[in-house]
Amino acid sequence: MSSTGKDIYPDLNTPQEVQLNDKLIRLIGIPFFGISIPNLTGIFGTLTYRDYRYWMGYIFFIVLAAMIWQGNRYLMFSTRKRFTWFDKPIEKLILLFMNNIFYTTPLTIAWLCLWYRWAGFSFIHWNTILIVALVNVICVLFVIHVYETVFMVKEQQSEQVKNAELSRAKAEAELEALKNQIDPHFMFNSLNSLSYLIGTAPDKAKLFTENLAEVYRYILSQKEQTLVVLEDEFIFMDTYAALLKLRFGEALNIQKNFSSAITKEFLIPPISAFVALENAVKHNEISERMPLQVCISIHDGMLRIKNKIQPKRSIQHSSKIGLKNLDDRFRIITGKGIYTANEQETFTVTLPLIPINA
Secondary structure (H helix, E strand, C coil): CCCCHHHHCCCCCCCCCCCCCCHHHHHHHHHHHHHHHHHHHCCCCCCCCCCHHHHHHHHHHHHHHHHHHHHHHHHHHHHHHHCCCCCCHHHHHHHHHHHHHHHHHHHHHHHHHHHHHHHCCCCCCHHHHHHHHHHHHHHHHHHHHHHHHHHHHHHHHHHHHHHHHHHHHHHHHHHHHHHHHHHHHHHHHHHHHHHHHHHHCHHHHHHHHHHHHHHHHHHHHHCCCCCEEHHHHHHHHHHHHHHHHHHHHHHEEEEEECCHHHHHCEEECCCHHHHHHHHHHHHECCCCCCCEEEEEEEECCEEEEEEECCECCCCCCCCCCHHHHHHHHHHHHHCCCCEEEEECCEEEEEEECEECCC
């Protein structure tokens, strides 16, 4: 494989700044507070809607609301870069309060003093100014709370997406590694068979080599697939069975107990039924004296490959990755593992199938 770890795993460890599009809420919120607060606090005094200063006052206080909103927004965003609620929650809380109070309060007092002078009031109503300043501080705290809540929700969603991407990338990397193990595993067993034929039946060895090329071509073509139609898997199985017939002749009998129509209804990870069959051939004695029968059936959405246990008299090397590899691939792709049973002198491998119309 030419892929490296960087190709398989995305750069998910780089901190991603959460983006927040708050243009609409600002367009609504700033005029809302600029109009509501003067009416709630009585800052207009004796001015009525017939006085132009009354209407100009709304513009005056909308500008104040905009400065308070934008300024506190900038301070809040700056604070987010320094502290988070997870590492330094107390420091962050104190800084948010200090930024609000020491920015909002002086700005409100100075702006209202300008308002009283511009509107031509005879004196400054300090009690009203203090009430407006307090209301502004409370409103800013509310808005900041909304901002921080939205940020935390988005960060949680971002973290969930990041974790999902990490899990997917890890699963893809593991699946790729498992697929790559099929090649040496299959070639090891095939070369053993070819070696046997060269010594006992050279004419069959040539045909075996040609058929082996077809089988290996299928393996290479399906390695990039996650799932294949069960029908295609059995077409490949027939090609592989022909290889085995060259090796064992009538000593190996593969019996299919299902209709061909049902193979069009399910999906299966590629080369998986092949691995289960190969496992039966590899670990059991197959000869004219001890023929091996392999029964393949489909029932309740499960593919079962069953054989009588006939341990080989000679101990051969086993990489012990066949069924373990198969189980790992099924768990990654389908979320379910395979099931093996060793009972009543028979060994059964059960593979979960995926209905096409599920």
